[in-house]
Amino acid sequence: MFLVKVNIKGGNLKVIKRDGREADFDSRLIYEAIIGANYYTEDKVDLDSIVIKVTNKLVGKDVVKVCEIQDAVEHALMVSKYKATAKKYIEYRSERDRVRETKNKWAKIGIDITSGEDTESQRENSNVPRGTVTTQVEMIKRLYSKEFANEFILPTKYKEAHTVGDIHVHDSAELMTKVFNCALIDYKYMFDNGFQLGNKWIEKPKTLITAMNVLVQVVQVQATLQFGGITLESVDEHLGEYVLGSFKKHFYNAIEDLEIEFNSMEGMELHPDDEILKSNFPKLVSIATRHTKQEVYKACKLLSYQLNTLQVRGESSPFVTIGYGTATTWEGRLLQECILQERLDEFDKSGVQEFPKHLFSVRSGVNLNKEDTNYDIYKKAMKTSAKTCYPDYIFPENQETHTGGSAYYMGCRSLLSPWENEKGEQVYRGRGNIGVCTVNLPRIAIESGKDKVKFWKLLEERLDLTAEVVKWRYNRLITLKAKEAPFTYIGGIFGMQLDPEETIEKVFAKGRGTLSIGYIGLHEVVLQMLGKETATSEEAINFQLEVLNFINSKIEVYKKDTGLGYGLYSSPSESLTDRFCKLDYAKFGSIKGITDKGFYINSYHVNTEAAIDPFTKIDIESNFQKLATGGHISTVEVNNLSGNLEAYEQILKHAHDKGLMYIGVNSPWDFCKTCHWTGELEVSEDTDYNYSCPECGEDNSDKVVLTRRLCGYLTTMNKRPPVEGRVKEIISRVKHG
Numbered sequence: 001m002f003l004v005k006v007n008i009k010g011g012n013l014k015v016i017k018r019d020g021r022e023a024d025f026d027s028r029l030i031y032e033a034i035i036g037a038n039y040y041t042e043d044k045v046d047l048d049s050i051v052i053k054v055t056n057k058l059v060g061k062d063v064v065k066v067c068e069i070q071d072a073v074e075h076a077l078m079v080s081k082y083k084a085t086a087k088k089y090i091e092y093r094s095e096r097d098r099v100r101e102t103k104n105k106w107a108k109i110g111i112d113i114t115s116g117e118d119t120e121s122q123r124e125n126s127n128v129p130r131g132t133v134t135t136q137v138e139m140i141k142r143l144y145s146k147e148f149a150n151e152f153i154l155p156t157k158y159k160e161a162h163t164v165g166d167i168h169v170h171d172s173a174e175l176m177t178k179v180f181n182c183a184l185i186d187y188k189y190m191f192d193n194g195f196q197l198g199n200k201w202i203e204k205p206k207t208l209i210t211a212m213n214v215l216v217q218v219v220q221v222q223a224t225l226q227f228g229g230i231t232l233e234s235v236d237e238h239l240g241e242y243v244l245g246s247f248k249k250h251f252y253n254a255i256e257d258l259e260i261e262f263n264s265m266e267g268m269e270l271h272p273d274d275e276i277l278k279s280n281f282p283k284l285v286s287i288a289t290r291h292t293k294q295e296v297y298k299a300c301k302l303l304s305y306q307l308n309t310l311q312v313r314g315e316s317s318p319f320v321t322i323g324y325g326t327a328t329t330w331e332g333r334l335l336q337e338c339i340l341q342e343r344l345d346e347f348d349k350s351g352v353q354e355f356p357k358h359l360f361s362v363r364s365g366v367n368l369n370k371e372d373t374n375y376d377i378y379k380k381a382m383k384t385s386a387k388t389c390y391p392d393y394i395f396p397e398n399q400e401t402h403t404g405g406s407a408y409y410m411g412c413r414s415l416l417s418p419w420e421n422e423k424g425e426q427v428y429r430g431r432g433n434i435g436v437c438t439v440n441l442p443r444i445a446i447e448s449g450k451d452k453v454k455f456w457k458l459l460e461e462r463l464d465l466t467a468e469v470v471k472w473r474y475n476r477l478i479t480l481k482a483k484e485a486p487f488t489y490i491g492g493i494f495g496m497q498l499d500p501e502e503t504i505e506k507v508f509a510k511g512r513g514t515l516s517i518g519y520i521g522l523h524e525v526v527l528q529m530l531g532k533e534t535a536t537s538e539e540a541i542n543f544q545l546e547v548l549n550f551i552n553s554k555i556e557v558y559k560k561d562t563g564l565g566y567g568l569y570s571s572p573s574e575s576l577t578d579r580f581c582k583l584d585y586a587k588f589g590s591i592k593g594i595t596d597k598g599f600y601i602n603s604y605h606v607n608t609e610a611a612i613d614p615f616t617k618i619d620i621e622s623n624f625q626k627l628a629t630g631g632h633i634s635t636v637e638v639n640n641l642s643g644n645l646e647a648y649e650q651i652l653k654h655a656h657d658k659g660l661m662y663i664g665v666n667s668p669w670d671f672c673k674t675c676h677w678t679g680e681l682e683v684s685e686d687t688d689y690n691y692s693c694p695e696c697g698e699d700n701s702d703k704v705v706l707t708r709r710l711c712g713y714l715t716t717m718n719k720r721p722p723v724e725g726r727v728k729e730i731i732s733r734v735k736h737g
Helices: 028-038 047-056 066-078 083-115 133-153 156-164 172-176 187-193 208-222 240-258 275-280 282-309 330-350 375-388 396-403 441-448 452-477 505-511 522-530 538-562 576-588 614-625 645-657 724-732
Strands: 014-016 022-024 063-065 167-169 182-184 195-197 200-202 230-232 320-324 357-361 392-394 431-440 514-520 565-570 634-637 662-666 670-672 707-709 714-716
Touching: 014 066, 028 047, 028 066, 028 083, 047 066, 063 066, 066 083, 133 156, 133 172, 156 167, 156 452, 167 452, 167 576, 187 208, 195 208, 208 230, 208 240, 208 282, 240 282, 240 330, 275 282, 282 330, 320 330, 330 375, 357 375, 375 392, 375 645, 431 441, 431 452, 431 505, 431 576, 441 452, 441 514, 441 522, 441 576, 452 514, 452 538, 505 565, 514 538, 514 576, 522 538, 538 565, 538 614, 576 724, 614 634, 614 645, 645 662, 662 707
Parallel strands: 014 063, 182 230, 230 320, 320 357, 357 392, 431 514, 514 565, 634 662
Antiparallel strands: 014 022, 167 431, 182 431, 195 200, 392 662, 707 714
């Protein structure tokens, strides 16, 4: 073997490397590459002859790129008799290219985010402000995690189906670690039994203000250990004992302050409603009651303030929902009144609060009818919603009819299926959802060419694949040991304290946890298949029902075959509305009413541009909501009804009577913090548009609050704009009536 040196014009040939640096040509590198490829073959390569052929091709050049040298080596080997070595060299070069491309891809993620080139990724989750350093760091972590999961964790079959847009594997970035989606956390169990928080053992609180502080800490920690919503259900019932604890504290403080002799509680209960206590010690009861009411209001303000200002995972607010409305006790009613009053008071200062999301439970015999004990609180809830958006409304009686049980929703819409413990008791609190995989229904309709036989066949195939994905996710999750997330699984988030070495399987097994099969775009399906839509066609309604019933029939098979808690979920599709539509536009071109508008309509919802009244929309969507028992929400768009609560109540009453389980009423909530104007601003497709107050001209984005409901929860459009498709969907919404 000898080394070849090429001299051109009295100097060495220069090589431009891939990073732009310049180096002298060195034939030894060619020898090394060929020897490396030849090592795995039986070829007896004449190295010198191959290198000479390569260098001869370079004669006459001053500068050459690395890839040109590699092309010359590849060609010289291919035309020689050393075919096996040529094959190995090509394989080696291909692998090096793949590795290099991967490295470049990882680098590009960080560069695009920090340079501002990638703004779309920052809009996938509208619960984060765009453009800040903290958000950039969080998005880089999230995108790295997503790429890592796609490259090394998610099976190829699922990754390919997700990439092309047949299905969508939600929250794939979270596959880096074994975490779950959303939960109805059992804070009552944690308070009753105590738990470890950092370096401190937390004992059962004695007063409400302490209980609220601890509750906020629980949320803050748990929000980092899951990727979906946290719901604090029945706060008016479970926190009532701490209200009484506060009353007891203030009662005894009053005794001490007034130096009143108080030796016995015989025949009396230390409760503000106890008639004997009120009769014997009216002044003490009055003082204790006044101070208790003040503390309850402060505690509700603390909860709201903390949950709005906490930041987890960068600058995200913890996605928290609180549920209330059913308690009829003095302390339960007081909690409800203060929660609502705080919401009203805060709106007058800063406009709509995005978190916590509020759910008000409406039940006949409790608050629905004028003769019910809590009807007055229901009226206050409607006043609050009309002005501030929340609370939204759930109807447990309709849940019981359609699902066999009732529960508060997790996050913005996820609903647990009934599950019984070993005592035969229905359990909801202390359960959760593992994750979601969504089927692209409009694509199936397009690919079927309006052939229903083909449509059902494709739908079945995609559903089977989706069911595989969430089962795979379940199997991956349950290998986690409790000690790997001790706060969640040993602390009692799920109403049990596992052994540190125990796997978490029992938390989610046998239907205790839910596996969600999501869907999007039923409107586009019927429009593509029938040329009709549900707002105007009974045939379209019937076909949508066929689709949902078919999916449910498949889900029953999956449940029977696996024993797992599959459920049909009306996917929120905050950014998926945009992603699926863009992928289908790229694949199928512009299709009128389907891919041309830039978004797909959520789940079973009526066309956003349908000019119908709210009662008709409820009539139509009540056909579908009862079939999507794994999660759903219906909404209506109205003008501000703060001055017409009778109309607001009629909408809710109609929703209840038609069998809806969950409804939100959207109306103008935009707000100026400078002059306190409230009304409706026109949303611009330009997400950089600078909105101004029509009353005083204020244009500071921190002071002009433009709020819209994304899907189940809210976003401040001028601070945290969603993806392009969702913006278009929001603009397309018409008022119902």
